[in-house]
Amino acid sequence: MSLHNQRIVLASRPAAEPTLENWRLEDAPVPELAEAQVLVKHHYLSLDPYMRGRMNDGKSYAQPQPLNEVMIGGTVGEVVASRHPKFAPGDSVVGMGGWQLYSVADASVPGLLRKVDTRHVPLSAYLGAVGMPGATAWVGLNHIIEPKAGETVVVSAASGAVGSAVGQLAKAKGCRAVGIAGGADKCRYVVEELGFDACIDYKAHGDLKALLRALKDACPQGIDGYFENVGGVILDAVMLRMNAFGRIAFCGMIAGYNGEPIPMANPSLILVNRLKLQGFIVSEHMSLWPQALAELGGMVAQGQLKYRESVADGLAAAPEAFLGLLKGRNFGKQLVKLA
Amino acid sequence: MSLHNQRIVLASRPAAEPTLENWRLEDAPVPELAEAQVLVKHHYLSLDPYMRGRMNDGKSYAQPQPLNEVMIGGTVGEVVASRHPKFAPGDSVVGMGGWQLYSVADASVPGLLRKVDTRHVPLSAYLGAVGMPGATAWVGLNHIIEPKAGETVVVSAASGAVGSAVGQLAKAKGCRAVGIAGGADKCRYVVEELGFDACIDYKAHGDLKALLRALKDACPQGIDGYFENVGGVILDAVMLRMNAFGRIAFCGMIAGYNGEPIPMANPSLILVNRLKLQGFIVSEHMSLWPQALAELGGMVAQGQLKYRESVADGLAAAPEAFLGLLKGRNFGKQLVKLA
Numbered sequence: 259m260s261l262h263n264q265r266i267v268l269a270s271r272p273a274a275e276p277t278l279e280n281w282r283l284e285d286a287p288v289p290e291l292a293e294a295q296v297l298v299k300h301h302y303l304s305l306d307p308y309m310r311g312r313m314n315d316g317k318s319y320a321q322p323q324p325l326n327e328v329m330i331g332g333t334v335g336e337v338v339a340s341r342h343p344k345f346a347p348g349d350s351v352v353g354m355g356g357w358q359l360y361s362v363a364d365a366s367v368p369g370l371l372r373k374v375d376t377r378h379v380p381l382s383a384y385l386g387a388v389g390m391p392g393a394t395a396w397v398g399l400n401h402i403i404e405p406k407a408g409e410t411v412v413v414s415a416a417s418g419a420v421g422s423a424v425g426q427l428a429k430a431k432g433c434r435a436v437g438i439a440g441g442a443d444k445c446r447y448v449v450e451e452l453g454f455d456a457c458i459d460y461k462a463h464g465d466l467k468a469l470l471r472a473l474k475d476a477c478p479q480g481i482d483g484y485f486e487n488v489g490g491v492i493l494d495a496v497m498l499r500m501n502a503f504g505r506i507a508f509c510g511m512i513a514g515y516n517g518e519p520i521p522m523a524n525p526s527l528i529l530v531n532r533l534k535l536q537g538f539i540v541s542e543h544m545s546l547w548p549q550a551l552a553e554l555g556g557m558v559a560q561g562q563l564k565y566r567e568s569v570a571d572g573l574a575a576a577p578e579a580f581l582g583l584l585k586g587r588n589f590g591k592q593l594v595k596l597a
Numbered sequence: 598m599s600l601h602n603q604r605i606v607l608a609s610r611p612a613a614e615p616t617l618e619n620w621r622l623e624d625a626p627v628p629e630l631a632e633a634q635v636l637v638k639h640h641y642l643s644l645d646p647y648m649r650g651r652m653n654d655g656k657s658y659a660q661p662q663p664l665n666e667v668m669i670g671g672t673v674g675e676v677v678a679s680r681h682p683k684f685a686p687g688d689s690v691v692g693m694g695g696w697q698l699y700s701v702a703d704a705s706v707p708g709l710l711r712k713v714d715t716r717h718v719p720l721s722a723y724l725g726a727v728g729m730p731g732a733t734a735w736v737g738l739n740h741i742i743e744p745k746a747g748e749t750v751v752v753s754a755a756s757g758a759v760g761s762a763v764g765q766l767a768k769a770k771g772c773r774a775v776g777i778a779g780g781a782d783k784c785r786y787v788v789e790e791l792g793f794d795a796c797i798d799y800k801a802h803g804d805l806k807a808l809l810r811a812l813k814d815a816c817p818q819g820i821d822g823y824f825e826n827v828g829g830v831i832l833d834a835v836m837l838r839m840n841a842f843g844r845i846a847f848c849g850m851i852a853g854y855n856g857e858p859i860p861m862a863n864p865s866l867i868l869v870n871r872l873k874l875q876g877f878i879v880s881e882h883m884s885l886w887p888q889a890l891a892e893l894g895g896m897v898a899q900g901q902l903k904y905r906e907s908v909a910d911g912l913a914a915a916p917e918a919f920l921g922l923l924k925g926r927n928f929g930k931q932l933v934k935l936a
Contacts, residue, residue, distance in 0.1 A: 521860035
């Protein structure tokens with residue numbers, strides 16, 4: 259079997275905003291399989307905001323992405339060769355194959371490679387609604403926000419892979435779900451397709467005052483839970499509208515990835531409103547994933563959990579698609595089609 | 598019985614920093630007791646930072662202090678007349694009598710007036726280590742920070758009524774306890790008398806950089822729990838030294854009481870370090886008070902929980918003592934001796 263691999267490596271670390279020059283596309287060999295290894299041909303690569311954090315060298319929750327090595331990333335694909343008894347050619351699998359066409363995984367490491375069932379759930383959904391983003395929504399909502407029926411839950415980046423699941427899960431729990439998204443198209447989609455009760459276009463409400471008015475209209479009973487994907491002025495506005503004993507799950511802060519920390523305007527609201535703010539990384543809650551993915555998969559199969567994908571075509575398109583994701587140009591889960 | 602009462606009312610709301618002109622001392626009658634009422638002669642009035650928040654008219658967790666009415670405040674004293682069967686003249690009681698010499702309490706309202714035992718615990722301690730400040734320390738430490746033996750707990754305003762209890766309770770749990778206080782005298786007291794492992798003089802470490810160095814020295818294993826009494830640059834510095842999964846209990850933010858919100862420099866650390874930040878008001882956790890006060894009272898009686906008091910003499914001295922408290926001029930629990 260003579261296979262040709264291509265991969266994208268991190269060529270340099272961004273000084274501030276990343277540019278296409280930070281990556282390099284290169285040819286690479288497909289190694290011989292050792293005992294227990296599995297060769298996977300990738301169908302889709304997932305692009306996610308966390309990758310921006312990995313590009314920096316500073317202290318963060320994860321190791322920095324090493325220079326000149328293949329960019330990390332979640333992938334779905336099919337097994338093309340296997341030296342592990344539990345995997346056979348043709349199996350659909352999800353793993354962390356990285357920004358490349360093929361990857362080799364040691365299938366004896368628990369959780370590294372997972373077989374998935376594509377009869378009722380499309381393969382690509384295992385990178386989105388039934389994958390890491392879906393699990394992120396599920397863990398943050400159920401284990402930090404813990405909403406009760408009748409409460410109001412707000413989520414930023416509401417049309418994205420995580421945000422769209424947060425709102426639909428909140429609705430399924432009997433909550434009022436309010437999204438924040440960039441642009442009228444995304445807001446319409448969030449309300450009309452996903453079934454949120456309201457969605458605020460932050461581009462049409464550019465400052466704190468306008469956001470506060472919009473939040474007051476969209477959340478007449480105040481805000482009990484906030485799923486934070488963005489940071490900055492949106493966080494400041496939401497905090498001013500939080501009810502007593504509100505909970506904020508910190509999942510992402512895209513606004514702060516480029517180096518300059520963005521302050522929180524009024525932390526004394528934490529005391530005044532007895533808020534709980536908690537950051538979490540979904541990969542540190544692996545024990546919750548089976549329950550989360552089973553529930554999310556069931557909802558997708560039954561059409562109760564909808565999602566949208568932005569698909570870039572071919573590995574070479576990944577860097578530009580990723581830069582677009584950081585600027586909110588994607589609409590739904592950002593994928594790269596590799597086969 | 599002809600008794601003469603004096604009281605201090607809020608005459609005006611402070612524009613920024615409060616001044617003596619915001620209060621007025623006036624004579625007042627002692628009313629006849631109605632059925633179930635008890636007349637208490639106050640021995641001590643408690644002065645606490647939360648009173649500053651009540652002086653404002655804005656949205657906060659509590660009703661604003663009404664103008665021209667007696668300032669609220671905790672008091673200990675003795676019953677001088679009673680029309681309730683459970684209270685008799687001579688009983689030592691703790692309640693919310695306000696800034697005045699006498700108060701009338703409806704003893705049929707549960708919790709409004711509480712008899713206390715002064716055989717092993719001095720009466721004044723029921724306003725401090727075995728009162729609201731002690732309970733505040735106990736609730737924040739045990740129910741938000743939840744420290745494990747071997748962890749490092751930092752507390753600001755460490756020589757104060759709340760902070761001194763936080764550190765001693767943390768030590769009793771096998772933690773490293775590190776205080777932050779203003780001035781060499783307070784720091785020496787915190788370490789030598791209260792038994793903290795270290796104490797940082799924030800006046801000798803005036804900027805973020807100096808505070809970070811001092812925290813690194815005092816907390817070589819990082820910080821797992823922080824009991825926040827102050828806000829501002831101290832919070833920013835502590836957040837930069839928090840370990841993954843650290844917990845911050847927000848109990849007070851003296852720095853922000855005068856109107857201008859003080860931002861938090863780097864909220865993305867909440868995500869990066871998966872921190873939990875939670876505000877609380879001890880009066881909303883009344884179900885925990887019996888256990889807290891029993892434990893605190895036992896520790897005081899056995900000399901395991903030490904405290905210090907700053908006692909101003911006479912009702913007329915209360916406003917100036919309160920302004921001093923806001924500036925950190927007190928050393929230990931601030932009281933006013935009324936009888």
